[in-house]
Amino acid sequence: MPGPPPELVQQLYRTPPDRFVAARDAAVAEARRAGDPATARQIARLRRPTVAAWLVNLLAIRRPELVADLAQLAEALRSAQRELRGPRLRELSAQRRAVVGALLAEVRKLAAEEPGAPSTGKLPLTEVEATLNAALSDTEVAEQVRAGRLLRAASYAGFGEVPRPQLRLVTGGEDEEEEEEQRRQEAGRAPAQRTPGGRAAERAAERAEREARAERARRRRAFDRELAKARADQDRAEAELAAAAEVEQDGDAALGEIETELAELERRRAVAEQELSRAKLARRGAERALSAARRRTGEVEAAVEALDAEEGDSGPGVGEAD
Numbered sequence: 345m346p347g348p349p350p351e352l353v354q355q356l357y358r359t360p361p362d363r364f365v366a367a368r369d370a371a372v373a374e375a376r377r378a379g380d381p382a383t384a385r386q387i388a389r390l391r392r393p394t395v396a397a398w399l400v401n402l403l404a405i406r407r408p409e410l411v412a413d414l415a416q417l418a419e420a421l422r423s424a425q426r427e428l429r430g431p432r433l434r435e436l437s438a439q440r441r442a443v444v445g446a447l448l449a450e451v452r453k454l455a456a457e458e459p460g461a462p463s464t465g466k467l468p469l470t471e472v473e474a475t476l477n478a479a480l481s482d483t484e485v486a487e488q489v490r491a492g493r494l495l496r497a498a499s500y501a502g503f504g505e506v507p508r509p510q511l512r513l514v515t516g517g518e519d520e521e522e523e524e525e526q527r528r529q530e531a532g533r534a535p536a537q538r539t540p541g542g543r544a545a546e547r548a549a550e551r552a553e554r555e556a557r558a559e560r561a562r563r564r565r566a567f568d569r570e571l572a573k574a575r576a577d578q579d580r581a582e583a584e585l586a587a588a589a590e591v592e593q594d595g596d597a598a599l600g601e602i603e604t605e606l607a608e609l610e611r612r613r614a615v616a617e618q619e620l621s622r623a624k625l626a627r628r629g630a631e632r633a634l635s636a637a638r639r640r641t642g643e644v645e646a647a648v649e650a651l652d653a654e655e656g657d658s659g660p661g662v663g664e665a666d
Contacts, residue, residue: 396471404492471497
């Protein structure tokens, strides 16, 4: 079964989320007026995206060439990771940060051009950045981003297609440390020696950092569960709203048909009442004519009888005279 027109879907998913439901319901009503209830039902099933997902959709719809560049970079990153090429990974990681930064700047620009969009200070750019990074690592997320129909922001805990114990993601801080270390070595300066006390302090700091990361991960998982439940409740409520709106529209249509039929019956009733009134007037006129005719008949019959009586009275006298 063919779905809604792609242009319509694209237009809906570039609409700010606070106006998405109204735009979707208007499209449903238009499809119903056009006599296409199947398309109307399919449009009604479209779900409203979060603000972060809407921003990513806006980027994919308005600047598809930039999203295509993101896909090419993702493939290069996956290739470098599969081959465990550290220098190439560091180079691509720096390029990744530059590309994602440029995409975020473009998102701000596109949002500023959209009427009714949130102000720049209220844009969930952290979630947008997480989604773009997830698209670099997860092909399924990348496909949703390219389609411009993302419903919610995405995140990716690791990096690459298959986790490998000896592979780690090179962050900005690590890049700077390694580059500084390389510059010192090239300049003939040996890296600073670490004392036992310094190494113990570093191990304690690392242990504290691991515990802090574990705590953040635990809290993130709890928030993710709550967020998943809230989004499920939202989806369920939106589905119930769409179903109720559909029933309401069907009821309105049925009521409109009944009111049309009722108006026609009222018109026919008025015509019948007029015809009945004319028939009553005609009957009364006929009754009056009948009464007059009966009176005239009685008068004529009386005259005839009188004449007959006169003829009877005059008949014997004439015979005796003769």
